[in-house]
Amino acid sequence: MIKMVALDLDHTLLTSTKTISKVNELELKKLHEQGIKVVLCTGRPINAIWKFIEQLELLQADDYTITFNGGLVIRNHDHHELAKTGMPKQQFRAIYDYAKQNDFPLDILDFQQVYPITDLKPSIYRQMLAAKMDFVPTEFADLPDESFSKGIMAAEKNVLDEAVAKMPAEVAQQYHIVRSQDQILEFLPVNSDKAAGLEQLLKQFGWDFSNLMAFGDAENDAGMLKSAKIGVAMGNATPAIKAIANEETVTNDEDGVAVFLKKYFD
Structure with missing residues (x-):
């Protein structure tokens, strides 16, 4: 059973204009309200993506973000560090x-x-x-x-x-x-990637990769797409990422995240 949705940002959840579309926003909020964990996975620190966390209202006591491409797993509302690799x-x-x-x-x-x-x-x-x-x-x-x-x-x-x-x-x-x-x-760091960060977070909730759905488009998403029960490549993903993923959706500028989530959860 899928209990967590992990999302790369650039060229995945974000459009070409670096925004989260209203369609993606509403679909992710709906899932979050239903108890599905929505986890942004980025190479940036949490402060650099705070506007997206606020837009999606990921501010409950058990909402986390994967930052620095898996190097830091951080709780959103108080910036508590769950796991750190440097x-x-x-x-x-x-x-x-x-x-x-x-x-x-x-x-x-x-x-x-x-x-x-x-x-x-x-x-x-x-x-x-x-x-x-x-x-x-x-x-x-x-x-x-x-x-x-x-x-x-x-x-x-x-x-x-x-x-x-x-x-x-x-x-x-x-x-x-x-x-x-x-x-x-x-x-x-060797053996550090988004999948490693997500593994730590899944353990926090008593889950494993069989409970994970992940979306990505590029090489730094490969680990989590390969590990997740459902790894979804964007329509604009590289050929190598599409080969790794077991599912594919439309592009980031066509609300690819929401399109797949609606089809899967409905």
Whole structure:
């Protein structure tokens, strides 16, 4: 029995104009009122998507969000941290050295803000994110000695294509690397993804993946689509994601989430 619906944001729940359509909003509110857990799954911190949480009224005592692509499971109303996975500064040394040698950009995120690494090529992550989040330009050597959620390479598609193609195996094996968008390449802790965060949350309620439905469109959604009892690829999803999913709906600009939910739950 499906008891939880997990939703990627960009190009899945959100339209091309970065909004939740009224059709999707009403359908998700209806399910939430019926006791189905609605869980937003994002690479961003919770403050950067707070308007969506408020729009969907996900503010009950047991409403949670998966943030930092699974790195942090957080309760919405009081920001209590249920589960957290990070990396120390020195774990980013390999990808920093690779970026410096090949003139690639790098942003490193803790669980509250972004550190654009200023002794590397400038990044376009701030323009792409377009969200309420603090950016603190910093040289790699001056990063604080704390736990970080992930690294980001944000650049034009051809630049990231090159970064992926040239990356040595000894660098790649130190991270869980996902291409969340054509212009964003993410470096997460090994074995950390949206599925890992959702597993922790499902356990909180005494459930497992047989109780999960998940929607996604891109590489960073693969784990949760593969693990969920019902993994739904958007009509605009990549071919690889459509191959992983066991269901498919129409595109994010055609209310694909609501279309599938209505068909399934009705």
